[in-house]
Amino acid sequence: MKALQELARKNIWQISPDETSLDNPGKDDARIFLDANEIPYNKPHNRYPDPWQTKLKATLSQVKGVAPENIFLGNGSDEVIDMVYRVFCEPRRDNVVAIAPTYGTYKARADVNDVEYRAVPLSEGFRLDAQKTLAARDANTKVIWLCSPNDPTGNSLQQTEIEKIIMGFDGIVVIDEAYSDFSPAKLFRSEIGKHPNIIALNTMSKAWGRADIRLGMAFANEQIVKLLNKVKLPYNINTLTQRHALDALEHRQDVEKWVRMLLQERGQLMKAFEYLPICERVYPSDSNFFLAKMTDAQSIYKYLTEKGIAVKNESDVELCENCLRVTVGTKSENSELLGALRQF
Structure with a gap:
């Protein structure tokens, strides 16, 4: 894998964490909150959400078996997909590779971000061909998108072919595991320690039956999570979503x-x-x-x-x-x- 500094857009890499930080040292111990220009009435709705979703990530960590620092949460997986483009892909220069057919948002967000999208057709029986997929990349390919189980075909991509792509590509490999709860296939979120170029996606919209709360998850190397945190909107996960997600996790x-x-x-x-x-x-x-x-x-x-x-x-x-x-x-x-x- 290339160094993250080479993969990330230069302007994103250069953003100081202090520029996007919402931390207020000592706030956790405060009794009176006079720091965020919130009115003191209509509690608890008068308070901003936890921008880092601390409690939710701690609970997700226990359920998913991934450390909190390796978890990024988005307003649905679609926000995470868009942010991958914004962090890693320079418009009108870089490109991404994806299988076809697959989830349409990968191409839709490529078009919005002005990034070339290269689609590689699946083989007979909607099977993944790692060699053919890797052959579509060039020096400006930043991301390869894989969806397993795949939408709209429904099948899980072969694990050995996914691993060939992870090992054979020096950029970011996103594996969208939105439907993994219905599949016996291996979960690649368990591989993020072994392969730092993996971003594994999951969602509350499918098996968890919470499509309306819009909660997407990305499991990745801590440094990738820090880059995503630089780009995210300050309060991208509202308090009601965090509460409903915690309730779902408690009733799994x-x-x-x-x-x-x-x-x-x-x-x-x-x-x-x-x-x-x-x-x-x-x-x-x-x-x-x-x-x-x-x-x-x-x-x-x-x-x-x-x-x-x-x-x-x-x-x-x-x-x-x-x-x-x-x-x-x-x-x-x-x-x-x-x-x-x-x-x-």
């Missing part, structure tokens, strides 16, 4: 139950799709959704929409012609979907 047995139920429903729903005359193929999934190749995805999508059933038409996505992405719902929701499809 609910998540374990939800995942068990969802995996059972996923297996039944995928099997039922295989028997539908209008379904040509159901792709393997390690996620809370699966990809299905249909006889006429656009017509089926339109028909389901008219029935008040929302699925995702992926037909315009590379390698996903005539494919629908179906999120697994409750037993009754899945039954209604199947009933509608059988009448198509």
